[in-house]
Amino acid sequence: MDSTLRDGEQTSGVSFVPHEKLMLARMLLRDVNVDRIEVASARVSEGEREAVKMICRYAQMAGMIDRVEVLGFVDQGRSIDWIYDCGGRVINLLSKGSLKHCMQQLGKTAPEHICDIRREVSYALSKGMSVNLYLEDWSNGMKDSPDYVFQMMEGLRDCGIKRFMLPDTLGVLEPLLVSQFVRKMVDRYPDIHFDFHAHNDYDLAVANSLSAVLAGAVGLHVTVNGLGERCGNAPLSSVHVILKDHFNAETNIQENRLNEVSRLVESYSGIMVAPNQPIVGENVFTQVAGVHADGDNKDKLYCNALVPERFGRKREYALGKSSGKANIEMNLQELGLELTPEQVKKITQRITELGDRKARVTQEDLPFIVSDVLKHSAPEEEDRVKLLGYMVSLSYGIKPIASIKISVNGKEYMGDATGDGQYDAFVKAIRQIYSEKLGRTLPDLLNYAVTIPPGGRTDALVQTIITWQQDTNIFRTRALDADQTQAAINATFKMLNIIEKRRNP
Secondary structure: OEOOOOOHHHOOOOOOOHHHHHHHHHHHHHHHOOOOEEEEEOOOOHHHHHHHHHHHHHHHHOOOHHHEEEEEEOOOOHHHHHHHHOOOOEEEEEEEOOHHHHHHHHOOOHHHHHHHHHHHHHHHHHOOOEEEEEEEOHHHHHHHOHHHHHHHHHHHOOOOOOEEEEEOOOOOOOHHHHHHHHHHHHHHOOOOEEEEEOEOOOOOHHHHHHHHHHOOOOEEEEEHHHOOOOOOEOEHHHHHHHHHHHHOOOOOOOHHHHHHHHHHHHHHHOOOOOOOOOOOOOOOOEEOOHHHHHHHHHHOOOOOOOOHHHHOOOOEEOEOOOOHHHHHHHHHHHHOOOOOHHHHHHHHHHHHHHHOOOOOEOHHHHHHHHHHHHHOOOOOOOOOEEEEEEEEEEEOOEEEEEEEEEEEOOEEEEEEEEOOOHHHHHHHHHHHHHHHHOOOOOOEEEEEEEEOOOOOOOOOOEEEEEEEEEOOEEEEEEEEEOOHHHHHHHHHHHHHHHHHHHHOO
């Protein structure tokens, strides 16, 4: 049972509007094909009422109304009427699963609480509804008052409840205790359907869910992306995949839609999925180390059963200082780019340099890097004008200052200048060297454009294109770098080398 629309919405700061709930409900039922969805808590708000009506109307038309469930309370039939009037036909009734909660929160004894619950169940059944029962705080009930839990079960097992749901409400259990407690329930009541509802306070929601299944629970509660109260619930994607791959369990889940529903929930909730979240995280099918790409290229040596195609995704090979030639070759193949070994070597060197300064270069950056490295200079030719060192400063209320050291045809020169910006100061220092020490003028700068390579995910590169005019000759130089000023400086040195080559072919 997916509880994203009920328990998941209890994540701090998350609130789905009715049409968002409808879209998620449709995807979960029709596309992901979860067995059941819990969509709301009864009597919360008018917005919730509208959402439940919309979902139930859709589910009724699609023949899936019995798979839509709403949390209700022991409140003398008011929750039942609310759900029924919205079109719902399944109520998940919330009861107390620990003696402490029963006595201190309700101020009632176990027999009194049982009597109230039976009256609610009877009323719901009289309206043709199905009833499931949450034993809230069941985990602490089993730890501190197991006799109370069994008293509740004895008093309610014969009144028409379809499923008994065992929540670790405060996330206090670990797998061995889950196994022990669930096994006690199953052994004592072998004919009853038990669900387990995990919370992730100790980062054990997935492990506890699996332990519950191995102990005999036949239903699990999950949420997309693990949303939920406090630290959240067990993530749908992780629970499904581990059950399938490690325990050969059969589920109805369409796993090729798991990533899609994850993105939709991420968008609607505003809660971003961690990049390393299993199955649905951005980076989980990305190989970084070059040796991994080399092994995959030879015989998929670094792949496991979690092939990305299962989830509508594809494997990627990160570009950065750790990637090496193999990663870059894999990305070039993906883009259909064929380069010589020497060209690949140059691209690898450039990406390594960028990786030292930024964590990640994306595949969208790669064509720009290829063009930048290969377009402006012959592979055998060494630069005649080189930047040996520079310092640029930027201070509030004071003009930027640049101090530079360059070599021209092997001879070193130094210059200093101020300007209206860091790059302007740098160019003025260059012009000072050429004017005062070389007796030459430089081309005029006609246009200066800065762009980010397209793709949406790139944060590694800035592209600078500068248009120059020398006499009647207009030409452009382009450069890429993680820093805008450095990109402009690189483009400027390409210009200096072009004019030096023209002067002395």
